[in-house]
Each structure stands twice: as C-alpha cells, then as structure tokens.
Amino acid sequence: MTGGLLGTDDRAVKIHHLVKAPENTPESIRIRESWDASRPATVYTTPERLPDGTPCTAATVILRTRGCEWWWKSGCTFCGYFNDVRDDVTSEDLHAQWEEAKRRTNDFEDCKMVKVYTSGTFFEDRENPADWQEAVLRETYERGLHLIIEAQAHLCKEEKIRWVAEKHPGCTIAIGLEAYDDNVLRFHCNKGFNTKQWHRAVDNLRKYGLRVKTYLLFKPPFMSEGDAIAQTGKWIRSVAPLSDEISINPMNIQKKTIVDRIHRARQYRPPWLWSLIQLIEDVHDDVQPVSAEKAGTGTRVIVHPTAAGMIRGSHNCGSCDKEAAAAIERYSVSADLREFEGIDCECRTHWRTEIKLDQSLPTPMGIGRDRRAPVADILRAP
Numbered sequence: 001m002t003g004g005l006l007g008t009d010d011r012a013v014k015i016h017h018l019v020k021a022p023e024n025t026p027e028s029i030r031i032r033e034s035w036d037a038s039r040p041a042t043v044y045t046t047p048e049r050l051p052d053g054t055p056c057t058a059a060t061v062i063l064r065t066r067g068c069e070w071w072w073k074s075g076c077t078f079c080g081y082f083n084d085v086r087d088d089v090t091s092e093d094l095h096a097q098w099e100e101a102k103r104r105t106n107d108f109e110d111c112k113m114v115k116v117y118t119s120g121t122f123f124e125d126r127e128n129p130a131d132w133q134e135a136v137l138r139e140t141y142e143r144g145l146h147l148i149i150e151a152q153a154h155l156c157k158e159e160k161i162r163w164v165a166e167k168h169p170g171c172t173i174a175i176g177l178e179a180y181d182d183n184v185l186r187f188h189c190n191k192g193f194n195t196k197q198w199h200r201a202v203d204n205l206r207k208y209g210l211r212v213k214t215y216l217l218f219k220p221p222f223m224s225e226g227d228a229i230a231q232t233g234k235w236i237r238s239v240a241p242l243s244d245e246i247s248i249n250p251m252n253i254q255k256k257t258i259v260d261r262i263h264r265a266r267q268y269r270p271p272w273l274w275s276l277i278q279l280i281e282d283v284h285d286d287v288q289p290v291s292a293e294k295a296g297t298g299t300r301v302i303v304h305p306t307a308a309g310m311i312r313g314s315h316n317c318g319s320c321d322k323e324a325a326a327a328i329e330r331y332s333v334s335a336d337l338r339e340f341e342g343i344d345c346e347c348r349t350h351w352r353t354e355i356k357l358d359q360s361l362p363t364p365m366g367i368g369r370d371r372r373a374p375v376a377d378i379l380r381a382p
C-alpha cells in the first residue's frame with residue numbers, strides 16, 4: 001500500500017483492487033483450475049458435542065465449490081478460501097463430491113453430526129445449485145445427523161431460512177460476523193454486511209428455530225493487539241445473548257490475502273496466545289460460558305487458535321506455545337479458568353509491555369515487536 005493515513009498525492013487504492021490483483025494472476029488461476037471438481041476438498045471426522053452436550057463423532061466435509069459470491073465481487077481481507085475453489089463447478093460435480101464424502105465416511109457411520117462447508121454461503125443459489133442444497137438438507141435430516149452450515153448474514157433472508165428450516169429443522173447456521181462493530185467490518189474486514197443485517201439474520205434464524213453460531217475474528221488487520229483485546233471483549237459481551245455458540249477465530253494468515261501481504265511487510269503479527277488467555281479471563285465472568293457437557297443450557301465460547309505456535313498462527317515465544325495453546329483448547333471444552341493456573345513464561349513480560357504501549361501510544365496499528373517498519377512510518381500508521 002502506498003501513502004500513509006496522512007496521504008501522498010497518489011490516488012487512493014481501493015481495498016477491492018488490493019484483494020483482487022494477485023489472486024487473478026495466471027499462476028493463481030492455474031492452481032484453482034487444477035482441482036478435481038468431482039472430489040471434495042477435505043473429509044474428516046473429529047470428536048464433537050451435540051447441541052445438548054452429548055459427546056459424538058462429527059464429520060466435516062469441505063466441498064470444492066464455486067466459492068463465495070462476495071469474494072468474486074470484492075472479498076474479506078483475511079479470507080483465503082478462494083485458493084481452494086473453481087469457478088466452473090457444476091451441480092453434477094457437487095452431487096459427485098457429496099457421494100464421495102459419504103463413501104469416505106462409510107455413509108457417515110457412527111457420526112451424529114456433519115459440518116458441510118462450502119467456502120461461502122451454503123444456501124446461496126449462485127454459489128451452490130438449489131437441488132444440491134436440498135439433497136444435503138434432506139439427507140442429513142433423514143439420517144438424524146445434526147447439520148452445521150455457514151452463511152453470510154445478509155443472505156439469511158426470511159424466505160430462504162424458512163425453506164432451510166423446512167428441509168432440516170433445528171440445524172445450526174454459523175455466521176462469520178467477525179466483529180460487532182460496523183467500522184471494523186467495513187474498514188478492517190471488508191465484510192460485505194453490517195451489524196444491522198446480522199441482527200436481522202439472527203431474528204430470522206430464531207423465528208424458524210435454527211441455532212445461531214457466531215464466529216468472531218480476533219485481531220483483524222489494521223488493529224493493534226491491545227485494541228483487539230479490548231474490542232473483542234466488547235463484541236463477545238454483545239453477541240453472547242444472541243448466540244448459542246461463539247467461536248473466536250484468532251487470525252491465522254491465509255495465502256495471498258491482504259493480511260498475508262501486510263504480514264510479509266512486517267506490518268502485522270498474528271495474535272499472542274497470551275492475548276487470548278487475557279481475553280478469556282476478561283469476559284468469563286460477564287458471559288459465563290457453559291462447558292461442553294452443559295451445552296444447551298447457555299452459550300458456549302470456543303477459542304480455537306488455528307496453526308497455534310506457527311509463525312502464521314497465534315504464537316508466543318516458541319517455548320511456551322504448546323502449553324498455552326493446550327490450555328486454551330481445554331478451556332473451550334471445560335469453560336473453567338483454572339486451566340490457565342500456573343502457566344507462565346518470560347515472554348509474558350514482553351507481551352505485557354506491548355499491550356501497555358498499544359494502549360497508551362497513538363499508534364492505531366500497534367507497537368508490536370514484529371512491526372519493524374521505520375518508527376516514523378509506524379507513527380503515521382501507514
């Protein structure tokens with residue numbers, strides 16, 4: 001990005017063009033077109049909990065789709081799903097992928113839950129053909145599988161939600177809200193919808209008896225670590241009463257995204273694991289998350305640091321990462337703050353200093369150790 005907040009004489013570059021430019025290079029297109037459209041991207045099973053807390057096995061099916069409409073138009077600053085999509089996937093291909101997923105799991109043998117992820121909105125007809133959506137909704141319902149699908153908030157229109165609820169009553173719709181703040185949604189995430197639209201979506205989901213899962217993004221780009229702790233705490237408190245489950249996704253850097261570029265320019269560091277622990281401790285008493293066992297009696301708060309300990313995921317100094325990440329994972333199941341007792345490391349002092357400086361200096365993007373640009377540029381928040 002050229003120019004700072006204070007500006008130069010250059011024309012402003014639209015975030016849209018920054019998102020798009022490198023992803024449509026011949027190389028990126030070649031990679032996208034090399035995928036086999038008749039096979040799902042990934043199929044695996046994991047231990048999970050049903051909405052009432054009963055332990056179960058869940059199958060996750062990630063399909064090779066045309067991808068998110070919003071991405072083709074503009075796209076979120078952190079989303080690398082486009083790396084896995086093909087723009088020519090047909091209804092036939094999707095049916096074939098679904099059959100293949102069933103083959104690989106032996107017809108969802110021993111599974112009570114299935115997560116069907118389409119790198120966009122499951123029930124958006126321009127992304128996935130309606131006949132395929134219907135087949136998945138019906139089949140999973142007939143087999144008694146609890147279904148989780150994902151959607152953008154503004155696409156949860158009443159008519160569509162009614163249709164989904166008819167075909168698969170009681171399923172869970174996960175919405176990537178990311179931030180409960182319209183400015184952050186617009187300028188940090190380029191999300192494509194606002195909080196008002198999210199509220200409307202939640203109203204529709206509730207009206208038709210569907211479960212609401214809310215994803216929040218911890219540390220969007222162009223935000224300091226200290227700010228992220230303060231803001232995400234507020235967002236969790238605001239969305240908890242309206243969500244059956246909140247999943248905090250600490251930023252992990254996906255290839256060829258805006259965040260990838262600012263990370264490579266050393267202008268962004270993925271979150272510290274200490275920040276996630278701090279965040280949990282800050283909100284725990286207010287939100288009172290329920291443990292996995294007691295799911296169904298309150299809101300669950302799940303913090304899942306993808307790629308924890310890696311340079312592109314949440315990390316500390318390297319020597320305490322495993323322990324800190326494991327405690328966070330345990331908390332997501334037990335909702336018990338005692339998971340963090342006795343965990344400490346020398347790097348915690350560095351982290352504390354960073355947060356203190358973030359909160360006391362006029363540096364909107366933070367003063368973190370990985371921001372190695374010239375001090376003058378940092379102060380100008382380039």
Ligand code: SF4
Nearest residue numbers: 068071076079119120
């Ligand atoms: S709406 Fe979801 S799938 Fe679409 S670009 Fe944003 S994060 Fe990616």
Ligand SMILES: [Zn+2]
Nearest residue numbers: 317320345347
């Ligand atoms: Zn450490």
